[in-house]
Amino acid sequence: MKYVLFYEAAPDAATTAPANVPAHQELLGEFHGRGVLLMVGPFTDLARRGAMAIFTTPEAAAEFVDRDPFVAHGVVVGHEVCEWNEVLA
Numbered sequence: 001m002k003y004v005l006f007y008e009a010a011p012d013a014a015t016t017a018p019a020n021v022p023a024h025q026e027l028l029g030e031f032h033g034r035g036v037l038l039m040v041g042p043f044t045d046l047a048r049r050g051a052m053a054i055f056t057t058p059e060a061a062a063e064f065v066d067r068d069p070f071v072a073h074g075v076v077v078g079h080e081v082c083e084w085n086e087v088l089a
Contacts, residue, residue: 002038002054002086005061007070008078009042009049016075023069036060050076054084 010016017024031037037060040053055061061081070076 002056002084002089003058003061004082004084005053005055005064006080006082007051007053007076009051010074010077011049013049013075016073017070020069020073020075027064027068031055031060031064034060037064055081058083 028037028040032040036056038054038056040051042051043049053061053064055064058081065071065079065081068076071079
């Protein structure tokens with residue numbers, strides 16, 4: 001099993017995100033380095049406004065959300081973690 005974190009960006013994320021990008025990227029690097037964050041990225045469809053990340057455990061996804069400056073500073077206004085059965089693994 002994998003765990004997909006979906007983020008919903010705030011309507012003003014384009015203006016609030018830049019100040020938080022360095023700390024957010026540092027956190028991404030930490031989780032990727034630990035081997036618990038497998039993939040991450042924003043959606044290109046602007047109507048979707050958000051991003052997703054794939055984690056190895058639900059605990060890692062929850063810890064990431066708890067520590068993410070994007071969440072703490074309102075760049076992200078909603079999130080959801082879904083269990084995902086990766087078929088080709």
